[in-house]
């Protein structure tokens with residue numbers, strides 16, 4: 174038996190229905206804030222992610238699904254194919270494609286700001302674990318074109334609204350500032366100085382990070398490394414005036430929006446293009462506390478991708494985590510729809526015709542196709558929570574009626590066949 178690839182999952186109807194609730198809620202909230210949807214390809218040029226996410230990031234180094242088309246496979250095997258230059262990659266995140274699209278379609282030429290949202294699959298070749306998949310769904314928004322700290326607060330506000338509406342418990346907003354290239358440069362030197370006599374004891378990745386981007390060491394998942402770097406200087410204490418002021422303004426805006434927050438200097442966004450605001454929303458709804466939403470400002474990205482200098486801020490929200498963290502939205506299941514049962518071949522076509530008319534009127538109905546008896550059909554319709562069953566047999570046909578059974582009340586009446594649509598519409 175062929176099974177699904179490791180790290181993927183099937184979403185069965187019950188899950189899809191929950192996902193639809195999440196999507197609709199997200200779309201509704203985006204509408205309230207004026208974010209409009211954007212869709213972009215499932216795969217992009219690999220260089221887009223190398224330049225935006227960063228060649229030194231774990232995502233680019235280890236986790237991307239690179240695509241080689243059948244036509245290029247021979248060339249690749251013979252060594253005549255430059256996978257770095259010509260290669261495509263299944264998108265590992267949504268910000269870079271959004272910004273690529275913003276630049277390519279010259280959206281910057283319109284009156285600013287540009288407010289976009291997206292929903293869809295991303296792909297990362299991570300070790301599968303609970304709540305983490307190799308194909309995962311992300312909701313995201315990007316608020317492009319302004320450096321006003323209100324934008325950061327609005328982005329956070331939308332994410333918090335989403336959690337609120339989903340009734341997610343113990344949510345906690347944590348904010349930090351990761352500075353800008355100028356204050357970060359000075360800080361990197363400070364951090365390297367602090368780490369100089371410790372780096373040889375850190376993990377292999379951290380030893381690489383020391384030269385490329387020591388800030389990443391603070392983000393290392395290895396507990397022993399975290400112990401060794403305890404007491405390190407924090408960037409928040411060494412921000413330039415511009416960044417410090419922006420952070421103050423963010424806090425004022427959050428207070429004006431009645432949002433509680435914790436300043437957490439441990440939030441270091443793993444991507445190179447982040448500047449100033451970085452935030453996470455964590456919840457313990459999943460057992461151990463985990464991040465449901467993360468985002469921040471990335472003032473350097475548009476320029477990095479050859480667009481005009483354009484400040485931006487956004488978030489990505491893992492839908493799979495939300496699904497797990499969602500308190501049961503299962504409302505009491507309601508009976509709905511009509512189950513149509515024909516007894517006898519000749520009666521069936523009249524019922525099939527009735528089904529067409531019912532659907533035209535907007536009624537949900539289904540036709541019995543398993544050749545169940547009257548009794549078995551009633552049992553089935555009851556279990557499936559149909560609101561009503563219509564039975565059309567030989568005796569009904571002779572009398573010109575159809576049997577209508579109300580499954581809620583357990584009562585049944587005969588209705589003139591020609592009047593059944595009228596009766597149902599009442």
Ligand SMILES: [Zn+2]
Pocket residue numbers: 352353354355356357412413414415416417
């Ligand atoms: Zn700065």
Ligand SMILES: [Zn+2]
Pocket residue numbers: 375376377378379390393394395398
């Ligand atoms: Zn490490």
